[in-house]
Amino acid sequence: MRCEVVAVGTELLLGQIVDTNSSWIGEQLALAGIDSHFQTKVGDNLDRIVSAFRIALDRSDAVIVCGGLGPTQDDITRDALAHVMGVELVPDDRVLERIETMFAARGRVMAANNALQALVPVGATVIEQRRGTAPGLICPVGDKVVYAVPGVPHEMKEMLERAVIPDLQTRSGERAVIKSRVLRTWGEAESTLAERVAPRLQALEAAGNPTLAFLASGIEGIKIRITAKAATEDEAQALIEAEDAELRAILGTLVFGVDADTMERAAGYLLEERGWSLGVAESMTGGLVAARIVDVPGSSGWFRGGVVSYDSRVKYDVLGVPEGCPVISAECATAMAEGVRRVVGSDVGLAVTGVAGPAEQEGQPVGTVWFGLALPDRPTEAVHVRLPGPRDQVRQFATISLMDLLRRRLLTGE
Amino acid sequence: MRCEVVAVGTELLLGQIVDTNSSWIGEQLALAGIDSHFQTKVGDNLDRIVSAFRIALDRSDAVIVCGGLGPTQDDITRDALAHVMGVELVPDDRVLERIETMFAARGRVMAANNALQALVPVGATVIEQRRGTAPGLICPVGDKVVYAVPGVPHEMKEMLERAVIPDLQTRSGERAVIKSRVLRTWGEAESTLAERVAPRLQALEAAGNPTLAFLASGIEGIKIRITAKAATEDEAQALIEAEDAELRAILGTLVFGVDADTMERAAGYLLEERGWSLGVAESMTGGLVAARIVDVPGSSGWFRGGVVSYDSRVKYDVLGVPEGCPVISAECATAMAEGVRRVVGSDVGLAVTGVAGPAEQEGQPVGTVWFGLALPDRPTEAVHVRLPGPRDQVRQFATISLMDLLRRRLLTGE
Numbered sequence: 001m002r003c004e005v006v007a008v009g010t011e012l013l014l015g016q017i018v019d020t021n022s023s024w025i026g027e028q029l030a031l032a033g034i035d036s037h038f039q040t041k042v043g044d045n046l047d048r049i050v051s052a053f054r055i056a057l058d059r060s061d062a063v064i065v066c067g068g069l070g071p072t073q074d075d076i077t078r079d080a081l082a083h084v085m086g087v088e089l090v091p092d093d094r095v096l097e098r099i100e101t102m103f104a105a106r107g108r109v110m111a112a113n114n115a116l117q118a119l120v121p122v123g124a125t126v127i128e129q130r131r132g133t134a135p136g137l138i139c140p141v142g143d144k145v146v147y148a149v150p151g152v153p154h155e156m157k158e159m160l161e162r163a164v165i166p167d168l169q170t171r172s173g174e175r176a177v178i179k180s181r182v183l184r185t186w187g188e189a190e191s192t193l194a195e196r197v198a199p200r201l202q203a204l205e206a207a208g209n210p211t212l213a214f215l216a217s218g219i220e221g222i223k224i225r226i227t228a229k230a231a232t233e234d235e236a237q238a239l240i241e242a243e244d245a246e247l248r249a250i251l252g253t254l255v256f257g258v259d260a261d262t263m264e265r266a267a268g269y270l271l272e273e274r275g276w277s278l279g280v281a282e283s284m285t286g287g288l289v290a291a292r293i294v295d296v297p298g299s300s301g302w303f304r305g306g307v308v309s310y311d312s313r314v315k316y317d318v319l320g321v322p323e324g325c326p327v328i329s330a331e332c333a334t335a336m337a338e339g340v341r342r343v344v345g346s347d348v349g350l351a352v353t354g355v356a357g358p359a360e361q362e363g364q365p366v367g368t369v370w371f372g373l374a375l376p377d378r379p380t381e382a383v384h385v386r387l388p389g390p391r392d393q394v395r396q397f398a399t400i401s402l403m404d405l406l407r408r409r410l411l412t413g414e
Numbered sequence: 415m416r417c418e419v420v421a422v423g424t425e426l427l428l429g430q431i432v433d434t435n436s437s438w439i440g441e442q443l444a445l446a447g448i449d450s451h452f453q454t455k456v457g458d459n460l461d462r463i464v465s466a467f468r469i470a471l472d473r474s475d476a477v478i479v480c481g482g483l484g485p486t487q488d489d490i491t492r493d494a495l496a497h498v499m500g501v502e503l504v505p506d507d508r509v510l511e512r513i514e515t516m517f518a519a520r521g522r523v524m525a526a527n528n529a530l531q532a533l534v535p536v537g538a539t540v541i542e543q544r545r546g547t548a549p550g551l552i553c554p555v556g557d558k559v560v561y562a563v564p565g566v567p568h569e570m571k572e573m574l575e576r577a578v579i580p581d582l583q584t585r586s587g588e589r590a591v592i593k594s595r596v597l598r599t600w601g602e603a604e605s606t607l608a609e610r611v612a613p614r615l616q617a618l619e620a621a622g623n624p625t626l627a628f629l630a631s632g633i634e635g636i637k638i639r640i641t642a643k644a645a646t647e648d649e650a651q652a653l654i655e656a657e658d659a660e661l662r663a664i665l666g667t668l669v670f671g672v673d674a675d676t677m678e679r680a681a682g683y684l685l686e687e688r689g690w691s692l693g694v695a696e697s698m699t700g701g702l703v704a705a706r707i708v709d710v711p712g713s714s715g716w717f718r719g720g721v722v723s724y725d726s727r728v729k730y731d732v733l734g735v736p737e738g739c740p741v742i743s744a745e746c747a748t749a750m751a752e753g754v755r756r757v758v759g760s761d762v763g764l765a766v767t768g769v770a771g772p773a774e775q776e777g778q779p780v781g782t783v784w785f786g787l788a789l790p791d792r793p794t795e796a797v798h799v800r801l802p803g804p805r806d807q808v809r810q811f812a813t814i815s816l817m818d819l820l821r822r823r824l825l826t827g828e
Contacts, residue, residue: 013450016629016630017437023431023432026426027428027429037456038456038462039454039455040453048451215428216430217429217430280722286701287720290722291705293700294701299724300724304724305723305725308701308721310713310717310718313759314718318719318757
């Protein structure tokens with residue numbers, strides 16, 4: 001089964017919006033074991049959208065088109081679909097009613113334009129809209145298919161997971177119930193991880209169910225997807241749970257979460273469990289750690305705040321680092337961690353200091369990083385790492401590595 | 415002249431890397447007045463890259479291919495180009511010498527693999543590599559052309575600006591020298607900006623030189639590109655300078671910089687001029703303002719650091735906000751600005767507090783934001799804004815709006 005992605009929108013070609021939707025869809029297809037060889041971006045032009053669909057259908061079995069389902073004149077994905085299917089667009093009463101209900105629920109009257117969103121190509125199946133006004137569409141074209149989903153990311157993602165991926169799996173000849181879970185890992189290279197999991201992969205090979213897939217995702221770590229098939233939902237779920245346990249037995253604390261969990265959220269759960277609050281002192285990351293933490297829903301329950309001590313004087317004067325102490329050092333990192341704990345009044349203090357680049361500092365090369373970790377139940381410690389890459393990457397890796405360090409200490413003390 | 419973009423790399427299809435290169439190239443093409451109707455992503459597979467080139471060349475006059483020029487076995491853009499041109503790849507001694515020199519300058523020996531990067535299709539012109547080891551290529555295919563540039567963003571950008579865009583402009587039949595400059599603006603909608611510039615646009619219409627183009631770029635503001643043609647470089651430059659002055663006379667402080675200037679850098683220049691240092695107190699942005707500031711080269715000269723006062727107690731205890739003061743208020747914002755100035759020992763204190771969402775706070779709706787601004791030469795003030803959109807967007811807009819506020823005050827006191 002081959003499926004490619006077409007993203008519609010002139011703003012994508014002009015670079016006004018970066019097309020993150022296609023990347024996300026590409027990842028979901030890979031994790032679901034569906035080949036995807038091309039992704040195309042095309043502007044809001046009927047002939048060119050139709051041409052993009054034809055080229056894609058010519059070389060793939062299925063196409064996911066994203067965007068152009070809104071209520072404005074620019075939104076012509078529906079027209080292009082009807083054109084490629086060789087059918088008319090007709091109003092769908094249930095879709096219209098649903099749009100009217102959504103507007104009413106928000107205390108607003110539906111604009112006339114929104115009725116356009118209730119037009120459906122004859123022969124297409126509607127994917128019910130749950131988060132926005134645009135329904136999705138499943139459009140057969142000969143023995144192939146085009147799925148249309150909205151360009152609004154959270155609407156698109158919900159529809160893709162609920163309707164598109166399962167339909168693709170059914171079409172690929174699969175009649176069983178398919179369930180999957182992604183284990184999120186951090187701290188080992190893909191090759192090392194694969195080596196550790198190799199015996200398990202071998203054991204699974206004969207039955208072919210569940211299956212495992214690896215996906216390296218940069219600063220998001222390496223993802224391992226477990227996919228299980230069974231006659232019933234419960235049986236598939238049981239297979240997933242069993243395999244999850246097998247893999248965790250092998251990988252231990254390398255696994256920091258599942259599916260959409262982030263490292264910050266994983267660490268946050270553990271802090272919440274203990275009822276501990278957190279403060280962070282940042283030098284080289286300049287606020288990135290704090291900014292990622294406040295993105296975690298509910299982090300206001302355990303995150304008190306932090307100090308960005310970019311200038312050395314702030315380290316000495318605010319955080320209480322001993323005057324003249326080298327700033328790229330274990331001593332500085334531990335003093336920063338204890339200092340921020342005192343300043344913001346938190347139970348736990350985290351600190352990061354190091355050389356992000358472009359130039360070396362205090363004779364230390366770019367990528368030299370010291371983390372400080374002050375916990376209520378053990379002595380404050382400093383941890384040294386060397387991180388690769390340019391300035392921005394060093395900062396990003398330092399941010400996630402620091403949160404991972406906290407998570408591991410809270411989990412096991414290791 | 416139509417030019418489309420092909421991005422090469424299996425990691426792009428798998429969603430391991432978001433393809434920001436194509437977006438950036440799309441923007442440059444739009445700003446240069448070159449039509450671009452499609453962008454394609456394709457994996458590291460010879461047949462499929464060749465097929466993507468053929469489809470693109472069939473419907474456009476030029477193609478920019480990005481990526482696949484590295485030294486590994488996966489890097490097969492060169493092979494695909496030779497295939498489409500119907501020629502052989504031959505080693506280019508000057509390119510090889512240049513790669514060897516680069517390695518030697520870094521004190522390393524060139525790996526044998528890197529010699530692959532010196533292979534050039536017969537009939538192609540080399541674009542000298544200045545930042546990396548992969549040269550760019552200008553490959554004629556019939557009366558059309560494919561430009562190959564590396565996938566590493568800063569290498570790609572340098573080559574595109576230096577060689578590809580000028581070559582495209584020459585091919586589009588233009589024999590004059592073309593120069594351009596982008597004015598970066600913040601604070602007005604595109605429609606308002608266009609209205610203010612309308613008389614100027616009308617005045618330019620008859621001569622058609624220089625020309626102006628508008629491009630809305632989200633949190634980067636609205637860009638206005640001035641493009642001038644003349645017989646000589648100096649004459650083109652003079653036209654640009656004159657038009658820059660005309661537009662600034664109309665737009666005043668809405669213009670915060672040119673070309674790749676960021677708002678943080680613009681504000682940083684003004685602080686440097688005065689010899690003033692900066693501290694920031696952040697609540698709802700949680701460190702984003704500081705993180706953007708430390709991305710400015712040289713910001714360590716004027717940025718001392720900041721306090722992330724996510725929890726109200728940090729506002730009271732660390733920043734000296736009066737106990738019990740509502741945190742979404744003018745009083746809180748000014749106290750935070752003065753507090754952080756005192757805590758980090760800076761000349762200037764900036765503060766932001768507000769409701770990022772998802773829920774309202776202290777009875778204030780999502781998007782309510784108070785900025786605080788403490789400068790050495792005037793009374794501390796608070797500024798109220800209402801920002802649109804979801805949580806992440808409110809934070810991003812708050813960050814750039816705060817820096818813009820500082821910039822305007824430093825410029826004019828307005």
